[in-house]
Amino acid sequence: MNAYSFSVAGIGVVLLQILFVVAGAPLLVGLMRQIRARLEGRVGPGVGQPWRDLRKLLSKEAIRPHGTSWIFIGAPLVLLSSTLVIVAVCPFISTVSPLDGVADLFAVVSLLLLGTVALALAGLDTGTAFGGMGASRGVTVAALAEPTILLAGFALSTRVGSSNLADIVEGTLRVPTQIFSPVSLLAAVALAVVILAETGRLPVDNPSTHLELTMIHEAMALEYAGRDLAVVELASALRLTLLLGLLANLFVPWGIATEATPVAILAASAVFAIKVTALGAVLAAGEVFMAKLRLFRVPELLAGSFLFGVLAVSASFFLA
Amino acid sequence: MSTTTYTLALNLICGAFLLVAVLMLLRRDLAAIVRLLTIQGVLLAALAALLGAREGSLELYAVALGVLLLKAVVLPIVLRRTLRDSSEARETKPLVNVTASMLAATLLTLLAYALSRPLVALAPSPATEAVPIGLAVVFLGFFALVSRRRALSQVVGFLLMDNGISATAFLVAGGVPVIVELGVSLDLLLIVLVLQILAARLQVTFGHTDLDELRELRD
Numbered sequence: 302m303n304a305y306s307f308s309v310a311g312i313g314v315v316l317l318q319i320l321f322v323v324a325g326a327p328l329l330v331g332l333m334r335q336i337r338a339r340l341e342g343r344v345g346p347g348v349g350q351p352w353r354d355l356r357k358l359l360s361k362e363a364i365r366p367h368g369t370s371w372i373f374i375g376a377p378l379v380l381l382s383s384t385l386v387i388v389a390v391c392p393f394i395s396t397v398s399p400l401d402g403v404a405d406l407f408a409v410v411s412l413l414l415l416g417t418v419a420l421a422l423a424g425l426d427t428g429t430a431f432g433g434m435g436a437s438r439g440v441t442v443a444a445l446a447e448p449t450i451l452l453a454g455f456a457l458s459t460r461v462g463s464s465n466l467a468d469i470v471e472g473t474l475r476v477p478t479q480i481f482s483p484v485s486l487l488a489a490v491a492l493a494v495v496i497l498a499e500t501g502r503l504p505v506d507n508p509s510t511h512l513e514l515t516m517i518h519e520a521m522a523l524e525y526a527g528r529d530l531a532v533v534e535l536a537s538a539l540r541l542t543l544l545l546g547l548l549a550n551l552f553v554p555w556g557i558a559t560e561a562t563p564v565a566i567l568a569a570s571a572v573f574a575i576k577v578t579a580l581g582a583v584l585a586a587g588e589v590f591m592a593k594l595r596l597f598r599v600p601e602l603l604a605g606s607f608l609f610g611v612l613a614v615s616a617s618f619f620l621a
Numbered sequence: 622m623s624t625t626t627y628t629l630a631l632n633l634i635c636g637a638f639l640l641v642a643v644l645m646l647l648r649r650d651l652a653a654i655v656r657l658l659t660i661q662g663v664l665l666a667a668l669a670a671l672l673g674a675r676e677g678s679l680e681l682y683a684v685a686l687g688v689l690l691l692k693a694v695v696l697p698i699v700l701r702r703t704l705r706d707s708s709e710a711r712e713t714k715p716l717v718n719v720t721a722s723m724l725a726a727t728l729l730t731l732l733a734y735a736l737s738r739p740l741v742a743l744a745p746s747p748a749t750e751a752v753p754i755g756l757a758v759v760f761l762g763f764f765a766l767v768s769r770r771r772a773l774s775q776v777v778g779f780l781l782m783d784n785g786i787s788a789t790a791f792l793v794a795g796g797v798p799v800i801v802e803l804g805v806s807l808d809l810l811l812i813v814l815v816l817q818i819l820a821a822r823l824q825v826t827f828g829h830t831d832l833d834e835l836r837e838l839r840d
Binding site for chain 2: 478481482483484486487490600601604605607608609611612615616618
């Protein structure tokens with residue numbers, strides 16, 4: 302692995318992965334909105350709309366509320382850069398990458414949390430009622446959701462004896478039957494619920510509303526405008542894509558490139574796009590049939606997913 | 622059947638068995654809980670049939686058929702009738718809220734694992750290694766029994782506990798003799814029928830089936 306790891310090809314794979322995910326993330330969001338619109342009997346704005354929005358926002362001046370500090374200015378950058386680091390290190394297209402050593406489960410979760418905390422601080426920094434409300438809700442959800450991601454990942458990592466994401470993916474590729482073990486099933490359920498909470502989808506948060514009583518993510522980003530808003534929007538699209546990508550590759554890793562030939566990389570990119578698109582389509586179609594959970598019921602759901610995580614870990618011991 | 626397929630199927634059935642038990646604690650909708658109980662009955666029968674196929678024992682197949690009939694057909698029908706006659710469709714006020722009961726379920730599962738380690742060490746095999754799951758379901762059933770208020774949810778807790786005991790028996794001893802299984806099943810059926818009548822009387826007297834009402838004396 303190390304022979305070519307630091308070669309030009311290795312760096313090329315990482316750059317390709319970043320470009321691919323960044324270009325694809327807004328399209329995924331657009332596709333999910335379009336699917337929802339069609340299922341609800343609307344025409345929909347088209348798949349490219351998030352990109353058009355981003356272009357418009359990027360050309361506009363960032364207006365910052367009076368009295369906000371450097372935290373408010375820095376938060377979108379921290380959010381986007383921490384997300385980009387995760388996008389670079391995760392095994393989405395290839396399991397061999399020069400950044401393999403840092404693709405650690407705990408590092409990825411802490412980077413995710415870093416972005417969440419940055420946005421929550423920015424919400425508090427504005428000093429508005431909605432910002433504070435959104436921040437407190439966002440942190441509540443994150444505090445319940447992040448341990449579950451760790452547990453689900455831990456359950457998967459016990460059988461390969463490593464918390465390195467690429468090792469976990471390769472381990473699943475080597476022994477495909479373990480996908481059908483209770484450990485995988487429980488961990489998949491736990492992770493799926495947490496991804497809904499982390500990315501602010503129904504039934505935890507409604508991504509398409511600014512209803513003040515219920516919003517979580519939108520409330521934190523309410524005061525952003527122009528360039529800053531574009532950065533926040535892009536980062537949340539990226540987080541959705543990377544979490545769906547992680548879910549896909551941890552549980553259905555087939556198609557990922559295990560060597561660095563151009564053909565394998567291109568094929569793996571296509572397979573990855575198909576997997577994430579399929580997951581996104583299922584999520585969007587499912588959301589049409591779901592109502593948002595009352596905020597006080599959200600901890601119930603997250604405690605349930607935490608329990609699934611614990612069960613996955615304990616099952617990895619007693620159903621070895 | 623090869624050993625790997627057997628282990629895989631056994632683990633899958635046991636995992637799903639535990640998952641269904643946890644979902645029963647998570648849901649409040651009584652109709653959904655009865656549906657989950659039906660699924661668990663099917664899983665228990667599948668477990669018996671799998672062990673029967675492993676050991677080539679005709680007796681276990683008969684037990685599996687009996688379990689399927691009782692736990693996946695008869696009992697759900699009785700429970701659904703009770704549900705239809707009562708006015709409540711939801712477990713509205715459990716004594717322990719759902720979030721706390723999820724955490725309690727976590728602890729109970731770990732406790733089951735800790736308690737069953739000496740048992741597993743006696744004769745390690747794929748079946749005995751799944752014993753913690755049977756024990757965990759017993760604990761979860763007992764927890765549902767003490768923490769729910771509605772008569773129907775308490776019956777469900779009781780049945781959950783019984784499912785756990787049966788699963789543990791299958792996993793530890795490779796099943797019980799048909800005559801014992803028959804006795805237990807008839808007992809169970811009778812208990813559920815009596816409880817159904819009791820719930821119906823509660824419904825008529827109080828207009829709901831909150832068992833806490835039975836603690837107070839009335840004229």
